[in-house]
Amino acid sequence: MSISSLSHLREAERARRIIIKVGSALLVDRDGMPRRAWLESLVDEVAALKSAGQDVVIVSSGAIALGAFRLGLEGGGRKTLADAQAAASVGQVALASLWAELLLRHDIIAAQMLLTLDDLEDRRRYLNVSATLARLIEAGAVPVINENDSVATEEIRFGDNDRLAARVGQAAGADAVILLSDVDGLYDGAPSSEGAQLIAKVDGVTPQIMALADTRSSSGMGSGGMVAKLQAAKIAERAGMALAIIGGRIRSPIAQACENDHGTLFLAQRRDGPRKAWLGGRIAPAGRIVIDRGCAEALSGGASLLAPGIERIEGDFERGDLLSVIDEKGEPVGQGLSEYGSDDLRAIAGKGQGEQEALLGYTPRSAVIHRDHWVSA
Known part of the structure; x- marks a missing residue:
């Protein structure tokens, strides 16, 4: 009830x-x-x-x-x-x-x-x-x-x-x-x-x-x-x-x-x-990601957050830290746990899967924020 x-x-x-x-x-x-x-x-x-x-x-x-x-x-x-x-x-x-x-x-x-x-x-x-x-x-x-x-x-x-x-x-x-x-x-x-x-x-x-x-x-x-x-x-x-x-x-x-x-x-x-x-109740994100419209739509459909849809990274953080995610208009999309530190994420932001390994020097992870570690706003 x-x-x-x-x-x-x-x-x-x-x-x-x-x-x-x-x-x-x-x-x-x-x-x-x-x-x-x-x-x-x-x-x-x-x-x-x-x-x-x-x-x-x-x-x-x-x-x-x-x-x-x-x-x-x-x-x-x-x-x-x-x-x-x-x-x-x-x-x-x-x-x-x-x-x-x-x-x-x-x-x-x-x-x-x-x-x-x-x-x-x-x-x-x-x-x-x-x-x-x-x-x-x-x-x-x-x-x-x-x-x-x-x-x-x-x-x-x-x-x-x-x-x-x-x-x-x-x-x-x-x-x-x-x-x-x-x-x-x-x-x-x-x-x-x-x-x-x-x-x-x-x-x-x-x-x-x-x-x-x-x-x-x-x-x-x-x-x-x-x-x-x-x-x-x-x-x-x-x-x-x-x-x-x-x-x-x-x-x-x-x-x-x-x-x-x-x-x-x-x-x-x-x-x-x-x-x-x-995760959704956490109130102290270590950084913020700005994503494009296509990425926002994919997240709303249950997808993980991938590097190609990222437009900008804000803040310094480590792998496993909480990140808030906003769209191009500044509206909150959700938040989740990052699979990358801020330096590596800046290197691959906006880049396709084929470019990421060369930029990172190691095999890229499956997602920037996996859907299992994500909550929508």
Whole structure:
């Protein structure tokens, strides 16, 4: 049974396993203190979901905000990378303690997991994360996950917990992802503008839907925005997961959204196999290939990517690295794992099979990106 309405999120038959993402602005007030009464109401909901037979994984922001208050750092701990890392180091302790305390009131054990981008981009580490989540859930614990901002840098980080939540959903084999936010869904215009309408349901994140995104985080406390949420929805929809954006400022936000049907639900579009879903959800390509129209058409028909259709190579990368592929107009075609390093690929780009061996000095591989290592956009 598929998830086709917000009310289905509280039905174990349709949503056996759900990811709940909590934004910083919901968990921490502007003075840097936890919003305990609100958080207690959410933990009550988590306990009710578990009692109904649903598995719950929490992706929680808030470490930097909590740590910045305790260290007395200006700008919410985000003025410099060093400030953010220091604030996260202190805040992660406070955040884990807070969740553990409140969940224990319902006899639920909290388990902390701090992840980096590489933990989910690298296949072996991704499988380790998946196995750990499975065992924790089997044991009855509620994993509480955050990005490990104490060691993450601008180059190797998610930068928002929306996409992290979707990737964790893939690793956990979840049915749905709930993004609790300081906005109550996707609007057809700026939410503050007169006449803007909430979009109740999205059947596929198209370029037109992406164009509606507001890149700002209205609280100034978090690092995400509507763009990150839509990117998370794209990751979720290809893995067979529904994703909901609902307003989190009210108490018991999940129950309120489900009962009042208020929020935006993004429907699952397809369920790729586990490896393809992981590959399609990766967000840090090492380089980019521009291809011609004929090559794009061949890829859409299930072919592998071959050198003659390549027009341009961007970036420096090694064999096995992730590459994004775009067409002549700059539109995304897909992404996959390269069979060549960037130097060799530049040498044979646009060349026929007969020319490639002389240019490479060895027998060319069957494809630049094999269809088994490829996912379309």
